[in-house]
Amino acid sequence: MKVTLHIHCPDQPGIISTVTQFFHNRGGNILYLDQHVDQEAGVFFMRLECDFAENDPELHGLRQTITAELAERYQMEWDLYQECIRPRMAIFVSKYNHCLYDLLSRFRSGELDVDIPFIISNHEDLRHIADQFEIPYHCIPVSKQHKAEAEAQQLALLKEKEVDFIVLARYMQIISPLLIEAYPNRIINIHHSFLPAFAGAKPYHAAFERGVKIIGATSHYVTEDLDAGPIIEQDVTAVSHVHTVRDFVAKGRDLEKIVLARAVKLHIAHKTMVYNNKTVIFY
Amino acid sequence: MKVTLHIHCPDQPGIISTVTQFFHNRGGNILYLDQHVDQEAGVFFMRLECDFAENDPELHGLRQTITAELAERYQMEWDLYQECIRPRMAIFVSKYNHCLYDLLSRFRSGELDVDIPFIISNHEDLRHIADQFEIPYHCIPVSKQHKAEAEAQQLALLKEKEVDFIVLARYMQIISPLLIEAYPNRIINIHHSFLPAFAGAKPYHAAFERGVKIIGATSHYVTEDLDAGPIIEQDVTAVSHVHTVRDFVAKGRDLEKIVLARAVKLHIAHKTMVYNNKTVIFY
Amino acid sequence: MKVTLHIHCPDQPGIISTVTQFFHNRGGNILYLDQHVDQEAGVFFMRLECDFAENDPELHGLRQTITAELAERYQMEWDLYQECIRPRMAIFVSKYNHCLYDLLSRFRSGELDVDIPFIISNHEDLRHIADQFEIPYHCIPVSKQHKAEAEAQQLALLKEKEVDFIVLARYMQIISPLLIEAYPNRIINIHHSFLPAFAGAKPYHAAFERGVKIIGATSHYVTEDLDAGPIIEQDVTAVSHVHTVRDFVAKGRDLEKIVLARAVKLHIAHKTMVYNNKTVIFY
Amino acid sequence: MKVTLHIHCPDQPGIISTVTQFFHNRGGNILYLDQHVDQEAGVFFMRLECDFAENDPELHGLRQTITAELAERYQMEWDLYQECIRPRMAIFVSKYNHCLYDLLSRFRSGELDVDIPFIISNHEDLRHIADQFEIPYHCIPVSKQHKAEAEAQQLALLKEKEVDFIVLARYMQIISPLLIEAYPNRIINIHHSFLPAFAGAKPYHAAFERGVKIIGATSHYVTEDLDAGPIIEQDVTAVSHVHTVRDFVAKGRDLEKIVLARAVKLHIAHKTMVYNNKTVIFY
Secondary structure, eight states: OEEEEEEEEEOOTTHHHHHHHHHHHTTOEEEEEEEEEETTTTEEEEEEEEEOOTTOGGGTTHHHHIIIIIIHHHTOEEEEEETTOOOBEEEEEOSOOHHHHHHHHHHHTTOSOSBOOOEEESSSTTHHHHHHTTOOEEEOOOOSTTHHHHHHHHHHHHHHTTOOEEEESSOOSOOOHHHHHHSTTOEEEEESSSTTTTOSSOHHHHHHHHTOSEEEEEEEEOOSSTTOSOEEEEEEEEOOTTOOHHHHHHHHHHHHHHHHHHHHHHHHTTOEEEETTEEEEOO | OEEEEEEEEEOOTTHHHHHHHHHHHTTOEEEEEEEEEETTTTEEEEEEEEEOOTTOGGGTTHHHHIIIIIIHHHTOEEEEEETTOOOBEEEEEOSOOHHHHHHHHHHHTTOSOSBOOOEEESSSTTHHHHHHTTOOEEEOOOOSTTHHHHHHHHHHHHHHTTOOEEEESSOOSOOOHHHHHHSTTOEEEEESSSTTTTOSSOHHHHHHHHTOSEEEEEEEEOOSSTTOSOEEEEEEEEOOTTOOHHHHHHHHHHHHHHHHHHHHHHHHTTOEEEETTEEEEOO | OEEEEEEEEEOOTTHHHHHHHHHHHTTOEEEEEEEEEETTTTEEEEEEEEEOOTTOGGGTTHHHHIIIIIIHHHTOEEEEEETTOOOBEEEEEOSOOHHHHHHHHHHHTTOSOSBOOOEEESSSTTHHHHHHTTOOEEEOOOOSTTHHHHHHHHHHHHHHTTOOEEEESSOOSOOOHHHHHHSTTOEEEEESSSTTTTOSSOHHHHHHHHTOSEEEEEEEEOOSSTTOSOEEEEEEEEOOTTOOHHHHHHHHHHHHHHHHHHHHHHHHTTOEEEETTEEEEOO | OEEEEEEEEEOOTTHHHHHHHHHHHTTOEEEEEEEEEETTTTEEEEEEEEEOOTTOGGGTTHHHHHIIIIIHHHTOEEEEEETTOOOBEEEEEOSOOHHHHHHHHHHHTTOSOSBOOOEEESSSTTHHHHHHTTOOEEEOOOOSTTHHHHHHHHHHHHHHTTOOEEEESSOOSOOOHHHHHHSTTOEEEEESSSTTTTOSSOHHHHHHHHTOSEEEEEEEEOOSSTTOSOEEEEEEEEOOTTOOHHHHHHHHHHHHHHHHHHHHHHHHTTOEEEETTEEEEOO
């Protein structure tokens, strides 16, 4: 069975050799190792995939031994993921449907190795798509005066269904600190601009107004600073004076759905690590 | 002989047919016509290349007849360029050499159909490159207290050598309104970021800090708002966590020189029109 | 009401002015004109959008007047499209579902201005998707010995439902000359490579074997030469040694669906013209 | 002092941990490790950068100890590079100057950490550029009847000046097996197409004829099969029906020089490994 280990800690000599030795001595076969040192910050990052025999007794105590023999010694922050556990992903939407269609099509094709317990929306508009793909759909309207209640209701649903991470597939509400704290670096948003250009509302209009020759989309983890969280993935496409705002929006839809899907897949495969409001992506 | 006509005016029915008729009736053969309507602003743009027989007498009075029969009727702003006249281009540099090397190599290869009467710099550092390519080099230091004098000196040189347009090939000084007014939409700058992201100083450091996955370069006409003039050309390249600021700078150099050269070629070929702080680029 | 005119004919002076005059005299307002001359072949191309008043009597006889006053004089091949008529598009599929999901999602979102009378497949596999999107699905198995019958059946359906053009959304059968003749330059295929590299079967395997650093997808009109018809649209994405053939296929799926959708939209908007086995695309 | 180790060998458990232990035990600090397993071929690749104290006595016997303790045990093919040794690079050109200008500009800017003992050409045309950048230039004409002599002369020069690798900067002659054997995976070519499309002569003409929407350039190591060696780097740019063959050539020049420079830099930094006619590029 495959396990994936994420580590980051203060850089010092000998970490790679100690960690690889650790797994080798326990009979694990290292399938993949990638590492990175942020020289400025003096931080060491590692992602390691290791294969153990099915039912290897080593696996049971693995978390404890890592803590005792590696993590304390090197002041590591770390995570261990087991291949056999499918993460549970909730989708939040509002009225735009292209990212939702795209995610659900990929899900039904077996491209996303997750469970999707439900979709949450602040509108009824996309219920028919949820029905069409047979995913439960909860409409939780969000008004100014009842925002706190709506969020409590969202959180209750997320806890009840043991959701691991959330995808905002063009969800047009600001996420509250409550949810962000409950899902740190586990809420993935798609913003319809090449961040940090055109953060905030109506980025295609702003891009049109500025006369840019390239537009973009950015997928990032949600933090309390709007559109300022760690960037996971970006892509761009060329535009020109012949394109109207409407054309920007249409071209943008294709960018948004592809960029969001790539970020979601990286997250599912445990290929993203977050540090200092940036990501390390081990491809 | 080929002439190129640029027009913009309030949109109304019949302009294309009137203009094409105008040239056809005078024996001109229309080689190329491109047109654009900014629906929001209600403005019509046209670029037309027309071939006349060498020494065609029509050519002499062409400017007057355009004024009388077309421009007044449709309230056109327009320009007429004759193929036989090589534009005169000045280059401004400071200490970075990659854009200068690139422009001069292209010039010596016959890729740029211009004359280059001189290079101006506020430092001596790149004189050896000017010497190597046999272009006059004027070092005009720019200090806070003598800025006005330096600009007067620049302007005098530009006037003396009848310079048509200026290329800022990583010139690290802010251009004064004096020069901008003398060369409206005729000063081309290269900014080392994907504008409007990271305007101002040290954009690669800012991009690194923000953790973007793509960096860019932008060529634009210089206006009084710093890094906010009409964009001519942009391009981007992928980066990741493995790249340091130094790597951003190295990758950026290649973007900068290519993007600047493309913008310069578009300008030389009279393929750019400016309106509302945006460009219409007729490829 | 808007009409779109496509013209190609031997190049000669005066065509643009004659054609624009023609429409202007009949009270049409030219919204857009783009033109191209293939200098080598000496062929002139034009695409023109013209607005007439609703119920303008000129519209009735427009085809005859174009023939009489323009087409014969300049030996034009031409087409005239009226905005009010929605083209009818058939989709052919086999077992891969990503292009089908993508097209149907766009269709349901109102992004594709067509009718889809049915989907044809040589397998039952994707019927559930047709059902989910409520589009009729005809399974017509294609075996070596009954290929002719299958094609006759396809053709009968296409005629019965008055299909205008066909989209091969990863249809894994070779199209017979019978269908190609019935739909010249009206069958759009997506090939999963950067043509002309890796034509034929298993292009991702071949690309992997060759060790390329970029893979692509190509949408083209189907002709009798396999994978050699006029190219409408291409796009590419970077790969590296870390990617397996399986990764190529997954990355390729995203390219294929986006490239195919772009080609379909260009075709629907009458922005493609075909000449000498190449396309002229008026954006 | 930094050393860089390249390894490839049959895959088996324990290699990473053994190698990292090996360097750790000798007081080396591993700065960077990247590894790859070609699952199909069962081959393990590793690139490792390790820092030793200046004058560390371990460094003297390092090659012997690697052989004795690592290489034999795992049947490794391996290379060890020391930072302090600048590789010596020869440039071959014919008549096109853009790649030469670009390489020499980079060299003079300190961007390429090499020595350039000379340029070889089969023509006199570019001697003035060599003079301008003060690099020795040897004109060795290549005719059908004296090809063998010309190559002998080239090889003698290469040996005399202890050249480590060769860059063909648009050298328009086929390289003989003699040279290829002397410099296996150490001759870098730039081909002006997106290989394997349009191998051989006149690729831009062929691309134009085929009506592609994207053109490319490919840098690869030279093998005895023309344009079929291991690909190091590729890039592409969009074209359309408005572009003539001349435009393809002009756009291609920018691709060629950038792609070639990237490949040369990867080679200089020891980031390329070759196996089964493919490259592993450790960025």
